[in-house]
Amino acid sequence: MPELPEVETIRRQLSEHLAGRTITSTRVLDPLLVDPEDPADFARRLTGRALREIRRTGKYLFIELDDGEALALHLRMTGQLLWTPGEPDEPTPYARAVLGFDDGSMVTFADPRRFGRAWFLPAGRAARSRAWGRRTGVDAMSPGFTARSLGASLERRTAAIKALILDQRIVAGVGNIYADEALFRARIHPRRPGGSLTQAEVRRLHRAIRDRLRMGISVGGASFDRYRDAHGGRGGMQDLFLVHRRQGEPCPRCRTIIEKGVVAQRGTYWCPRCQPLEAEVQGEADVEAQGEAEVKVQAAC
DNA sequence: ATTTTCCCCTGCCGGC
DNA sequence: TGCCGGCAGGGGAAAA
Numbered sequence: 452m453p454e455l456p457e458v459e460t461i462r463r464q465l466s467e468h469l470a471g472r473t474i475t476s477t478r479v480l481d482p483l484l485v486d487p488e489d490p491a492d493f494a495r496r497l498t499g500r501a502l503r504e505i506r507r508t509g510k511y512l513f514i515e516l517d518d519g520e521a522l523a524l525h526l527r528m529t530g531q532l533l534w535t536p537g538e539p540d541e542p543t544p545y546a547r548a549v550l551g552f553d554d555g556s557m558v559t560f561a562d563p564r565r566f567g568r569a570w571f572l573p574a575g576r577a578a579r580s581r582a583w584g585r586r587t588g589v590d591a592m593s594p595g596f597t598a599r600s601l602g603a604s605l606e607r608r609t610a611a612i613k614a615l616i617l618d619q620r621i622v623a624g625v626g627n628i629y630a631d632e633a634l635f636r637a638r639i640h641p642r643r644p645g646g647s648l649t650q651a652e653v654r655r656l657h658r659a660i661r662d663r664l665r666m667g668i669s670v671g672g673a674s675f676d677r678y679r680d681a682h683g684g685r686g687g688m689q690d691l692f693l694v695h696r697r698q699g700e701p702c703p704r705c706r707t708i709i710e711k712g713v714v715a716q717r718g719t720y721w722c723p724r725c726q727p728l729e730a731e732v733q734g735e736a737d738v739e740a741q742g743e744a745e746v747k748v749q750a751a752c
Numbered sequence: 753a754t755t756t757t758c759c760c761c762t763g764c765c766g767g768c
Numbered sequence: 769t770g771c772c773g774g775c776a777g778g779g780g781a782a783a784a
Contacts, residue, residue: 452777483761510778527778529762545762564761566778586779610755619779627777677763678777695777716757718775 452528452678455510455591455624456667456688461532462507464681468534468556469514473501476551484547484560486568496571497522497550509587509623519574524560530567533559534681563677591624591664598657605653608645614715615645616660625660627717628673628688631695633659640726641714666691694720 453461477497479490501517512532514522526532533543537555548560548569560567589595604621605612613634616625625633634641636659639652648656672678672686675696679685689696693703698711702722711720 454777457777525778528776529778562761563763564776564778566761568779608754614755617778629777673777676777717777 452676453510453526453530453672454626454629454667455507455664456629457672457678457680457686458507458510458512458526458624459592459668460672460686461681462505462512465512465514465532465534465558466505468681469502469505469552469558471502472552472554472556474498474550475553476549478549478551479547480549481547481562481565483565484562484567484569486570488571493569493571496520508590509619510626511587513572521572523570523572525568526562527564527566527568529564529677530560530562531677531679532681533561533679533683535559558681586619587623588620589623591622591660592668596622596657596661598654601657602648602650602653605645605648610645611642611714612639612645612648612656613641613717613719616656617715617717622660624664627719628692628695629660629663629667631720632663632693635659635694635721635726636662638725640728641719641721642728694722696720 474497477494479485479494482490484490485493497516500520503515503517506513506515510525512524514524516522524530524532533539535557538557539559543559543561545561545563546559547562547565547567550558552558560569589600601622605615608615613630615621616630616633617627631641633656637652637655639648639656667673667686667688670687670691671680671684673688673692674685675689694709697709698720700709701707702709702725705722705724707722707724709720710723711718713719
């Protein structure tokens with residue numbers, strides 16, 4: 452469920468509370484959470500350790516420990532990390548693990564679908580990159596993610612552009628929501644072959660990905676369903692969706708009815724007029740007109 | 753190497 | 769009301 456903006460929101464909140472804290476207790480309630488070790492060993496290695504900082508790459512959180520080791524977390528579809536100043540008033544539904552800290556505060560990993568995972572990472576960059584370098588590419592909000600690097604990754608690829616920007620090795624952090632929203636902003640049909648994008652389209656897409664993710668972060672993520680931040684609060688991005696989950700409604704830019712289909716095995720939403728399947732040769736005048744229309748849409752919101 | 757399919761889990765919603 | 773199929777913001781393994 453949580454994509455880059457949701458994970459970043461949680462990271463910031465947990466950082467506020469946990470910087471410099473020490474883990475005083477570790478309870479693993481669901482052994483499936485811990486991969487690949489046994490829960491008792493996992494708990495033993497964490498308990499008593501001081502936290503340095505909490506980092507994020509793509510949708511992974513890395514809680515750095517005092518000696519260079521780290522706790523890695525991935526929330527997958529329905530995972531939540533809930534911070535409470537003390538013991539929760541009532542048992543947290545679907546709790547899978549609970550960390551206690553030296554100030555009495557706690558963090559509960561709750562997750563009804565149980566897809567989320569936690570890993571204890573050994574110290575050392577080599578070990579770290581062995582485990583993660585293959586799977587996760589450049590973070591979408593880092594300076595290393597550029598239009599040029601994106602274009603290089605798309606060259607000669609035949610898969611749908613949406614499948615490619617969902618590939619965490621190409622760009623880390625984009626999920627189903629922000630993929631739809633970014634492709635709409637860039638006026639690119641989600642089924643276009645990645646290698647068919649023009650340079651201008653790649654630049655638009657890069658800019659659109661950054662733009663939508665930044666907006667998602669600024670409003671605390673999208674909470675149309677289960678996502679909650681570390682305080683149990685909701686984000687506001689669901690009210691700013693342009694096409695995602697809006698099939699049958701008018702496109703905010705041209706009023707054509709938004710369509711829904713399946714691309715890359717995921718529910719996908721797009722405007723059939725603004726996002727044509729054929730690469731579009733459009734003049735500067737059209738681009739300007741589009742910019743103005745978007746300004747109006749923003750103002751309406 | 754790349755692309756596609758299947759699978760992991762549980763909850764929820766709409767249709768019959 | 770109750771059952772059933774389909775779908776859900778994730779990603780990894782295996783197959784094509």
